[in-house]
Amino acid sequence: MPSLIVSTIAYFVTAFFIKRQLDEMDIPKSTTxxxxxxxxxxxxxxxxxxxxEWAFP
Numbered sequence: 001m002p003s004l005i006v007s008t009i010a011y012f013v014t015a016f017f018i019k020r021q022l023d024e025m026d027i028p029k030s031t032t033x034x035x036x037x038x039x040x041x042x043x044x045x046x047x048x049x050x051x052x053e054w055a056f057p
Contacts, residue, residue, distance in 0.1 A: 002056060003048075003050075003052040003053050006048050006049060007045040007052075008045070010041075010048035011042065011045035012041075014045065015037055015038075015041040018036075019037060022037070
């Protein structure tokens with residue numbers, strides 16, 4: 001259960017910061033940009049969940 005909570009929080013935080021960074025770089029909003037944000041945020045949330053599971057079995 002803790003890994004689910006941590007991964008959900010990590011997903012939204014990561015997506016927020018990636019969106020902000022891409023906005024500062026003036027990259028136009030498109031489907032490709034959205035997919036890149038989703039994939040990166042999902043990967044980092046998966047890593048966060050795995051770290052929680054590893055640290056607290």
